[in-house]
Amino acid sequence: MLIIGELINCTRKKVGEAAQKRDAEFFKDLARKQAVAGARMVDVNGGLPDQEVELLSWLVDLVQGVVDIPLCLDSADPEALLKALPRCKQRPLVNSISDEPARWAMLPVLKEHRPKVIALCLSESGTPNGVDDRVATASRLVDRLTAEGFALDDIYVDPCVMPLATGPHSQYLLAAVGQIVARYPGVHISAGVSNVSFGLPLRKLVNETFLTLLMAHGLDAAIVDPCDHQMMMNILAAEALLGRDAYCKSYLRAYKEGKLAEVAVA
Template sequence: MLIVGELINTSRKPIKEAVENRDAAYIREIARRQAEAGAHYIDVNCGTLVRNEPEVMAWLVELVKEAVDLPVCIDSPNPRALEVGLELAADRGQPMVNSITAESERFNTVLPLVLKYKARVVALLMDDSGMPDTAEQRIAIVRKLVGDLTRSGVPEDDIYIDPLVKPVSTSDSAGVEVLETLRFIRKEYSAVHTICGLSNISYGLPNRPVLNQVFLIQTMAAGMDAYILDPLDRTLMGFYYASQALLGKDPYCSEYLKAHRSGLYRKD
């Protein structure tokens, strides 16, 4: 299982303000806290800063490298910002690219970067026809993306399919379609990984953490093996470790026991 810490993102007001004020100490602290909470990768996303995104990306990645000894997930719609981040992150273990799609222009632009830096890659289920609604539409894109990536030299083990989680507030079947897609991937592509931005499922609804927590458990049971999430959410991380143990993915319950000893399940 893989956790990508999502908090260094300029769409979040505290991070945007820290970037504007060049508050390096705050950025380093957020990176450090995510690492201590169990993140395996630190995501860096400054895509809202269109005017100077490559410059900000470089600054953020350098700060993350100063704070933690973890690989970095470079998250941007801008190929130039992706390359700047990947070049700097390449000396901290295998980097991750977020993301490639089956859209022709995006695929052809991002693929050379994935190959050049031997990166893991989040493959988002979108193509030139837009965003899929049904599991069948998602599955067709899975087949195309996995086929095109592997034929280009990307190992299946480096591919992380993002099934495109949509808010259940906009479609009653949004969660079900994702679960069906996950089951297909686990059956047909056992070496390929799956990942998602968990909180998308609850957008627009009250009590969002409850929906996120339940969807975490449901998707883990369906085969999801990586998440982009807030590792500082103690309850969510508690469910993550408990689910791993119950699904037989935590030998001797070692990670669950470690989380228990750290005080994760203690009620404050």
């Protein structure tokens, strides 16, 4: 499972305030904490109004100075990406392109620098409502990206997680993920898991349960809080149960290192 740390997101109030001040130590600490907690990639979102072009590159340089893992560039701004992509020391992931006409303006930048790409299931019609529209949008995205030279292994389909409190979106999403994986063997599935719990109490409980269900349907990358110890424990156990951890080697290693004990106490 590719764990993408979600905490460096300038659209969040506290993080945005630190970005306004260019508080370097705040962001260095967030990056280190996520890497130590088990993130294999760090998401960087510099989405402050009128500052994204400069801020995204500032964050890329800052984060790479303290952690040696790839970055996920969370931006739909071609200018910001054009400036930030060449600064990446390891091949990054871009979050995200979608099937909206304005988002395809990113394609020349993506073709020039060849990052891995999250393909978000949004279309000209807006957010998906069911199974069929998610699968249809995913198919258009994957077909166009592969036609433009992107390998399936470089594409991460995001089925667009919607708040559970607004309708039965989760059951449609789970069914869609299964169909997408069956249609495109080798493509990856990613998700911003925490969107599912928006507006609900005990959000961590909902997030952790939903993540496990998604993994059973084919999820192999997730933008989550790696400092959520219970969630990280659930991922280790689920990977073993789903046959992704041969002889439970990763699970046993985590236990021997005391990581599961720490989770149990938390």
